[in-house]
Amino acid sequence: MKFGVLQFPGSCDEVDALNAAARVGDAELIWHADRDLKGIDAIVVPGGFSYGDYLRAGAIARFSPAMESVIAFARDGGLVLGICNGFQVLCEARLLPGALLANVNLRFTSRQLALEVVRADTAFTRACGSDVDTGGLASSPVRLSIPAKHAWGRYYAGKDTLAEMEHAGQVVLRYAPGQNFNGSLHDIAGVCNEAGNVFGLMPHPEHAVDELIGGSADGLTIFESMRLTVEGAPA
Amino acid sequence: MRARVLIRPKAGILDPQGEAVQRALPALGFQGVSDVRIGRLVELDVGDSTQLDAMCEKLLANPLVEDYEVQLLEVQPPSSDADT
Numbered sequence: 001m002k003f004g005v006l007q008f009p010g011s012c013d014e015v016d017a018l019n020a021a022a023r024v025g026d027a028e029l030i031w032h033a034d035r036d037l038k039g040i041d042a043i044v045v046p047g048g049f050s051y052g053d054y055l056r057a058g059a060i061a062r063f064s065p066a067m068e069s070v071i072a073f074a075r076d077g078g079l080v081l082g083i084c085n086g087f088q089v090l091c092e093a094r095l096l097p098g099a100l101l102a103n104v105n106l107r108f109t110s111r112q113l114a115l116e117v118v119r120a121d122t123a124f125t126r127a128c129g130s131d132v133d134t135g136g137l138a139s140s141p142v143r144l145s146i147p148a149k150h151a152w153g154r155y156y157a158g159k160d161t162l163a164e165m166e167h168a169g170q171v172v173l174r175y176a177p178g179q180n181f182n183g184s185l186h187d188i189a190g191v192c193n194e195a196g197n198v199f200g201l202m203p204h205p206e207h208a209v210d211e212l213i214g215g216s217a218d219g220l221t222i223f224e225s226m227r228l229t230v231e232g233a234p235a
Numbered sequence: 236m237r238a239r240v241l242i243r244p245k246a247g248i249l250d251p252q253g254e255a256v257q258r259a260l261p262a263l264g265f266q267g268v269s270d271v272r273i274g275r276l277v278e279l280d281v282g283d284s285t286q287l288d289a290m291c292e293k294l295l296a297n298p299l300v301e302d303y304e305v306q307l308l309e310v311q312p313p314s315s316d317a318d319t
Contacts, residue, residue, distance in 0.1 A: 055294070059294060059297070063294075092297070099300045101249075101300060102251055102252065105251075106252065156300060
C-alpha cells in the first residue's frame with residue numbers, strides 16, 4: 001500500500017510521518033498546492049504550523065488545493081490520519097467534530113504521554129493489541145506511550161456532540177489518568193468520524209516508531225493498523 | 236467599505252488567556268475586575284458587505300467555538316497622510 005503525506009508551508013513533522021509510514025508500506029510527500037493525490041491508499045496530514053498557524057491553527061491549510069482533494073478522498077471512504085496540526089486541519093475542514101483550543105496551561109508543552117486505547121477495533125487502532133503494554137492487568141485498557149508537543153491541543157466539542165460521540169464510539173484515545181495536561185474535555189486525545197475512516201489525534205505516533213530514539217515504538221501500531229485496513233487483513 | 240469583525244470565545248468556553256489577565260490585573264493594583272474574555276479583531280475593506288457573514292462563517296471565525304460581530308464603519312477615518 002502507499003501512504004501520501006501532505007506537506008504545507010510550515011509543516012515540520014512530515015518527514016517523520018513519511019519515515020514512519022515507510023516502515024509499513026510505501027510513502028510519498030504531497031505538496032499542498034497539488035490536487036493530485038497520486039493514487040495513494042491513505043493520507044497523513046502531519047504536524048507542524050501550516051501557514052504559520054495564522055488566524056487559527058489549521059484554518060488556512062483547510063482551503064489548500066491538496067486538502068480539497070483529501071476532503072473528497074475522505075467522503076469516498078479513504079483513510080485519513082491527522083496528527084497534531086493535522087488534527088486541527090481536519091477539525092477546521094469539518095471532517096472531524098469539535099475544535100482544538102489553547103492549552104489550559106497556556107504553554108507549549110512537550111512530553112511523553114501514556115494514552116489509553118478506548119477503541120482497539122478501529123481502522124487506525126486494530127493493531128494496538130496484546131503486544132503492547134496493558135499495565136500488567138489483562139482487564140486494563142491497552143496503553144500507548146507516545147509524545148505530544150503543542151500549545152493548542154485542548155479538545156472541545158459541545159455537550160450534545162460529546163454525548164453523541166461517546167455513544168457512537170468515536171472517542172478512540174484518551175489521556176491516561178493524570179496525563180491530560182492541555183485540559184481536553186473527557187480526556188480526549190484522539191477521535192474518529194462517524195464512518196470511522198477519518199482519525200485525528202494530538203500526540204505524535206510518528207515520533208514513537210523506534211525504541212532506540214523514541215523511547216517507544218508504540219506509534220507504529222497506528223500506521224500498521226492502517227496498513228492492515230487497506231490490505232484487507234481480517235481484524 | 237471599511238468593516239470591523241469582533242471575534243470572541245463563545246460564552247461558557249474556558250478562556251485561559253482571559254483568566255491569566257484577570258489574575259494579573261489585581262497584582263498591578265487594579266481591583267474589582269472579573270469575567271475577562273480575550274478575542275480577536277479583524278478590520279477589512281470590502282466591496283460587498285453582504286458577504287461578511289459568509290466570510291466569518293467560513294474563515295474568519297470558527298462558529299463552533301467563537302461568536303462574531305460585524306460592524307460597518309460607513310465613514311472611513313481620515314488617514315494620517317491626509318493631514319499633511
